[in-house]
Amino acid sequence: MGIFITFEGPEGSGKSTIIQGVNDYLLKHHETLVTREPGGIPLSESIRDLLLEETYHMDGHTEALLFAASRRVHLVEKILPALNHGKIVLCDRFIDSSLAYQGYARGLGFDPIFQINKFAIDTHMPDLTIYLKLDPKIGLLRKKDNDVEHNRLDNEEIDFHERVVMGYNKLSEQYPERIKTIDANQDIDAVLHDTIDAITQFIKSRGE
Secondary structure (H helix, E strand, O other): OOEEEEEEOOOOOOHHHHHHHHHHHHOOOOOEEEEEOOOOOHHHHHHHHHHHOOOOOOOHHHHHHHHHHHHHHHHHHHHHHHHHOOOEEEEEOOHHHHHHHHHHHOOOOHHHHHHHHHHHHOOOOOOEEEEEEOOHHHHHHHHHHHOOOOOHHHHOOHHHHHHHHHHHHHHHHHOOOOEEEEEOOOOHHHHHHHHHHHHHHHHHHOOO
16 A cells, blocks of 8 residues: 655645655655646546636535545545555645635534545545645745736635634644644745655655
8 A cells, every 4th residue: 555645735835846846756766646636637627627716606615515526536536546556645635625725714614524525535534744834925925926826715815814724733733643744934945855854754654
């Protein structure tokens, strides 16, 4: 069985860049798969378009259900087969995003969102989660300056993004063994160094 590593954080926290750097490092000794949520396979990418299209308006419950549906098919068709082949899966967002964004920031609660996702993912939680902790104001400025993908969630007021970070902070306190917090306010090289260190320590602890 492989290792399932997810990457979480607010908008602009640098997940894509860090995942690429981690993948380049791990490929020296391991087989890997890089994927993302929502997305990763055609059906999930279609759901991603619905979720992130700026002209669409939907309530938090609809968001949560669509994310869970996308997560289920992505897990079954892409993540689990890779894990069964012994690969290290690096996934940009997973269940913790739903807990932070819909559960906490939308005010729907951790427990209801967890139950929806428990139905979707069964027992397949990440083995390790890297939480790139960042001031949301800095993250939104980074996204604007870097001209990266702009989506519906970027249009939320700053207090929404602050609640997202609060949600992630609470999750990291609740699951300290699984979620490793990395200071993403540092320069990218330092963030990558700390992330690789956390991952290599975890892999060594598994005896792999």
